[in-house]
Amino acid sequence: MKKFLFVLILIIAWGFFSVFPSHDALRISNYALTEAQPISEIAAGPKILVLNYHQVNDSATSLAVPVADFDSQMAYLVDSGYIAITPDALLSALEGELELPPKPMLITFDDGYTDNYENAFPILQKYGLRATIFIIPAFVGKPGYMTWDELKEMEENGITMQSHTLNHIALEELPDDGLRVELLNSKRMLEEKLGHAVDFVAYPTGTYNLHIAAIAKEVGYKGAFTIKYGNVDLGSNLFALERVPIFHTATTMKDFYERIEYRQNFEEFGWIKK
């Protein structure tokens, strides 16, 4: 009788645990839910994550992501299946001429700091990642900024240089001829020094308006990046492309994960754009 009761309890227990899924099974089904494409995403086409960095070093400023954190962030992106693409590929995709991989991203840096060459470049190479750096031609070779030789060496290894205007002046304060000098002369100087077309600009400090965007288009750019927080998709304005800025904070890694993973939720709830 005791033996029979014991077997009965075993059978009931087995039934109970097979009806209620294990913690792991729950976690996997939640994961599948967050990975599913929401309807709004399908309508807007692929979401392209454009990360925006400035410095990669261990100083205390908010512009500087610590070297070890930058390494961890690149490892996380690779492990999560993100594929680094070029601005040209992004443009072709937005124009419907190119199908992107499932998790496309652009890794971008602004200003052209020396630590991009010294600290970020070896890490990007370690993970085989492409990146794009927006350069201020008048600052190249000055203390704290990369030299033309360094820029060329990086370009030979998958890092694309584009424009961040000639002198990094706040564009909204400039008259039209000043705007043209900043936008066009930087493009020409970079093209001459680096020997390739420079089709993209990142607005200094991210500030822009429709008039500035119109002049960027007029002088020959094909696209322009802002620091408007969000992902690029088919609804994006080619001359006001969204980026996700990554800064050094008290909790850099936690903030990084949140900015990357929760971005779609922010957008769906209408907190960022639309």
Ligand SMILES: [Zn+2]
């Ligand atoms: Zn800048």
